[in-house]
Amino acid sequence: MEQKKILITGASGFIGSAAIDKALELGYETWAGIRASSNKVYLQDERIKFIDLNYGDKKKLKEQLQNFTDKNGRFDYIVHSAGITKALHKAEFDRVNYEQVRNFVDALVETDAVPDLFVFMSTLGAVGAGDEIKYTPLSCDCTPNPNTAYGKSKLKAENYLKKLPGFPYVILRPTGVYGPRDKDYLILMRAVKNGINVGAGFRKQILTFIYVGDLVRVIFNCIEKNTHRKEYFVADGDVYTDSEFNTIVQQALQKKRVFRVNVPLWLVKPAAFISERISGLLGKATAFNTDKYKIMKQRNWSCDTTPLQRDLDFRPGYRLKEGVEATVKWYRERGWL
Incomplete structure (x- = not known):
């Protein structure tokens, strides 16, 4: 039986x-889509094949895909997990998370290289903020x-996929991914x-998670079940308050005493703004920015996983x-904690 080819973009990242x-x-015959400058610390297996696709230039991307398919045949499956979660300028989110996805799928269509399934990691x-009254x-x-x-940039990419007639996509919308x-x-x-448990705001916050x-x-599972043109929220099905989550982390770390600090949202907001401005001056993107403030402010992250x-x-x-315990164990074995 012929070995199926799979391309996983963003392969040097956590999920990829x-x-x-x-x-x-x-x-699978496994192809890692990464930039030449990407860290390969988790890509050491000699069976991995590498490809550096130019998503920013559609013409060059088409040439790359055509050359690849002429030599190897098309990819049977593509998992597109490449993207950015922080940026110096908000326009960068659209450029990478939407425009480059658009270039990629257009190039696949125009070179007759559409895979059997294109899994898009959204x-x-x-979707935006959930119901914060009845939760x-x-x-x-x-x-x-x-x-x-x-x-917004991820939603634009989702909508573009949906507009392509017959394009075999599956959209995954994971909640907080850890591991x-x-x-x-x-x-x-x-x-x-270090004995500190920091929370943002005082109202109840509902959180959901999925182990990587x-x-x-x-x-x-989507690949094996030949799922097409579907979208799913991906979470483990349980819900937790922020304090319950922190208790689980505290227990996994075997930390008996932790000082809880709740920072008012009216203080978090200007702090995030200042952090963003400083990162702009330094020319280095920061994870604590005005986007992050909106995420921290959101009180309801519960989602329906019935589908x-x-x-x-x-x-x-x-x-x-169990997932936090396994994660803590991994961190400790590598000296991260």
Whole structure:
């Protein structure tokens, strides 16, 4: 039986590298889409093949895809996890997360290289803020209204995919993704280890999560079940308050005493603005910016995962407690904590 070819873009990143590992485990001919300058620390397996596609120049991209297909045949599957979550200028989100996706899918169509399935990694933030009165979970049939530059750019890409007649996409909108190799939640865990638990705002906040290994399983379930033109929220199905989440982290770290600090949102907002301005002056993007403030302000991150369970028979391999424990163990083994 001929080995199926899969391209995973953003392969040097947290989610992309985990998807590469799974593709190798499942026996795919695995192509890692990365820039020449990308860190390959998690891409050491000798079976990995590399390709550097120029998403910013459609003409060059078409030439690259044509040359590839002439020599190797088309990719059977593409997982597009490349993108940016922080930027110096908000226009960068549109350029990378929307315009480059548009270039990519157009080039695939125009070179007759459309895969059997194109899995697009979006975000729960593409839908926008949830109900903060009754805390009703977001559903896939709600009207998206993102309030961040990042979420807006992802929604534009989603809508472009939907407009292409017959294009075989699946859109995944994961909630908070955590697990080995992640550096975002590592910041919070280091703070807890140092005895500080910081929260933003005083109203109840509902959070949802997905362990990176479970998110990757969803990707390959979509491939194996030949799912087309669908979109899914991806979460483990449980909901937690921010204090419950921090308690789980505290227990995993075996930290008995932690000082809780709740910072009023009216202080977080100007701090985020100042941080963004300083990063602009220094020429280096920061994760703590005005977009991040809107994310921290949002009180309801719950979402309906019924379609995921129904269509893909998804059941999480890791609940939050087990996932955080596994993540902490990985961090400690590598000296990150």
